[in-house]
Amino acid sequence: MQRLVGGFGRLRSFRLPSYIAYYHIPPPRLIHLDYRSLSVNDKMAESPKAGQVHALPQAELELPSMKKPRLAGKNVPKSERKRAKKRAKKTDLPEPCSTEDVLWRDVIAVLGQDVVDKALEDGSEFDSPFEFHQEVELEVSAICSSGEAIARSLDDLRPWTVIVPFALPREKVRARIYRNARLHSFADLLETLSYETQLDLKRDVVVKAYKNFSSVSPFFYQGYPANPRDEDLSDDAVPQILSTIGSPLEYGYRTKLTPHFEAPPKSARKAQPSDTEGKPDWLKIGFNRIGTSRTMDIEECPIATPVINNAYRPARENIIKNIFTYKRGVSLLYRDSLEHSSDASPREADTSVDALTSSLEKHVCITDQKAIVREKVGDKIFEYVAGSFFQNNNSVLVPLTNYVRDAIFPQTSITTDSDASPPTHLVDAYCGAGLFAITLSPHFQTVAGIELSQDSIKAATRNAELNNIPSDKITFRAGDAAAIFETVGEFPPDKTALLIDPPRKGCDDNFIQQLLAFRCKTVVYVSCNVHTQARDVGKILKATENEEAGRKYILESVRGFDLFPQTAHVESVAVLRLV
Numbered sequence: 001m002q003r004l005v006g007g008f009g010r011l012r013s014f015r016l017p018s019y020i021a022y023y024h025i026p027p028p029r030l031i032h033l034d035y036r037s038l039s040v041n042d043k044m045a046e047s048p049k050a051g052q053v054h055a056l057p058q059a060e061l062e063l064p065s066m067k068k069p070r071l072a073g074k075n076v077p078k079s080e081r082k083r084a085k086k087r088a089k090k091t092d093l094p095e096p097c098s099t100e101d102v103l104w105r106d107v108i109a110v111l112g113q114d115v116v117d118k119a120l121e122d123g124s125e126f127d128s129p130f131e132f133h134q135e136v137e138l139e140v141s142a143i144c145s146s147g148e149a150i151a152r153s154l155d156d157l158r159p160w161t162v163i164v165p166f167a168l169p170r171e172k173v174r175a176r177i178y179r180n181a182r183l184h185s186f187a188d189l190l191e192t193l194s195y196e197t198q199l200d201l202k203r204d205v206v207v208k209a210y211k212n213f214s215s216v217s218p219f220f221y222q223g224y225p226a227n228p229r230d231e232d233l234s235d236d237a238v239p240q241i242l243s244t245i246g247s248p249l250e251y252g253y254r255t256k257l258t259p260h261f262e263a264p265p266k267s268a269r270k271a272q273p274s275d276t277e278g279k280p281d282w283l284k285i286g287f288n289r290i291g292t293s294r295t296m297d298i299e300e301c302p303i304a305t306p307v308i309n310n311a312y313r314p315a316r317e318n319i320i321k322n323i324f325t326y327k328r329g330v331s332l333l334y335r336d337s338l339e340h341s342s343d344a345s346p347r348e349a350d351t352s353v354d355a356l357t358s359s360l361e362k363h364v365c366i367t368d369q370k371a372i373v374r375e376k377v378g379d380k381i382f383e384y385v386a387g388s389f390f391q392n393n394n395s396v397l398v399p400l401t402n403y404v405r406d407a408i409f410p411q412t413s414i415t416t417d418s419d420a421s422p423p424t425h426l427v428d429a430y431c432g433a434g435l436f437a438i439t440l441s442p443h444f445q446t447v448a449g450i451e452l453s454q455d456s457i458k459a460a461t462r463n464a465e466l467n468n469i470p471s472d473k474i475t476f477r478a479g480d481a482a483a484i485f486e487t488v489g490e491f492p493p494d495k496t497a498l499l500i501d502p503p504r505k506g507c508d509d510n511f512i513q514q515l516l517a518f519r520c521k522t523v524v525y526v527s528c529n530v531h532t533q534a535r536d537v538g539k540i541l542k543a544t545e546n547e548e549a550g551r552k553y554i555l556e557s558v559r560g561f562d563l564f565p566q567t568a569h570v571e572s573v574a575v576l577r578l579v
């Protein structure tokens, strides 16, 4: 059983599930060792200075190996001899290749051979700057061969390292020292301080995606060894990837959860125990372990909203109690929703202004796939069928939609013609329940959205009504995204912004061809899969790169948005402009 506790805590005493713990517990594939830096340790063995520190007198070294070295004269009292023995043991460098030696070499790699040699020479290698149970703040330098993190102490006067579990390079952590050793201390992790580190790591994912999939000449990326190919884009086609925008909520943000469980196996049915025995070991209610189809038991999910966790806990108890009534496995659904009229029974309904205002903000948990979920994004209301698509982190939707608005109407832009009049028309391809079309509608004269799911199109049309947007201003149609270009034939391309937010597989070639034929002024590409986004953006750039007569698309900016803190997932927004 994994006990999940949200927020910061003593991570040592429990484990987050692997699906959310990507940035908290380094799984083996995240451990990168810089063997070049470790190789400086090889010099250690040859170093005469290092040898001198723990060397016994020459005569003793030459004793037969079975004979213990003589530490002092016969007349020295036993207690003194014991102390000397202890001292000698403490100052001995670790046995080559022992666990201690492997760690010691990580210490040297972080501090540098010169610093270590100096400490050994002046005998300060055990003078820890830290006391037992002292709390310290650290920035992780590397991962040790043991999988723990190693950080260099920030005190430059006394070079020191601290070994701490469950942290990653560049993360800032708070830790409590529990043991001091030679030039390093061991500490328990108290807190991972930096959400910024996650955002940096996610920026790296965007950088790599554009490097690997946009077909930009590899020479653009310094140190990349390949030669440019004919099909590569020119080396300045991709601008510097901007920093990732964080989610206002780092935990408790996820508005949808779909845990599952299997029905009892035959063997368990045969020996059906009484329900007083609690949860049987074979029963796991939760999510798949990363990369497997085995379920990990989850009691509580730190990234889910409180209303979802509050509903999940008793439901879980109920499933455990009644597990033998299930003949098949079940996938559950939990959706965080604002309470709306159909949730309250008529008897309970209070129509006073105060009651209506507070009910607008009251959250309930919906578990029926077909029920209607309600959310607010800024001053707009959205309703959709619980089983259909809607973004799962409400806290980041205002920053995200504002960012898209500002990209379409830039205050100053090096790439837009300042005399050009702003766009008046918006096309929302892959529009879902109308999130972008509706939130951005106040800034446009005409808006058109398209989406494959009939349920979502019904929801988008209803959402336009709910938000009092006239039907002659905004229209939604069900269909393949490429079909939108038939509908918007009347839209002036130079005054049209196209928003693309496709599923993970990205856009198909037909859509890209029609986009290229339409040639609208601005394209904002929002994506939940930055790799297919990089591929599609590369195709658009490449298609217009060498056009002599016509104008070409340039990639003005790319940046990640963190819709899913504590996971490896990153959303990406690319802005293309026709110049």
Ligand SMILES: C[S@@+](CC[C@H](N)C(=O)[O-])C[C@H]1O[C@@H](n2cnc3c(N)ncnc32)[C@H](O)[C@@H]1O
Binding pocket: 389, 390, 391, 429, 430, 431, 432, 433, 434, 435, 436, 450, 451, 452, 453, 456, 479, 480, 481, 482, 501, 502, 503, 528
């Ligand atoms: C990532 S969601 C974005 C939805 C919406 N923009 C939002 O933010 O709520 C992608 C949407 O594309 C729809 N979709 C998938 N394939 C499509 C296609 N070929 N043409 C149009 N829509 C499609 C899905 O049903 C889904 O609603």
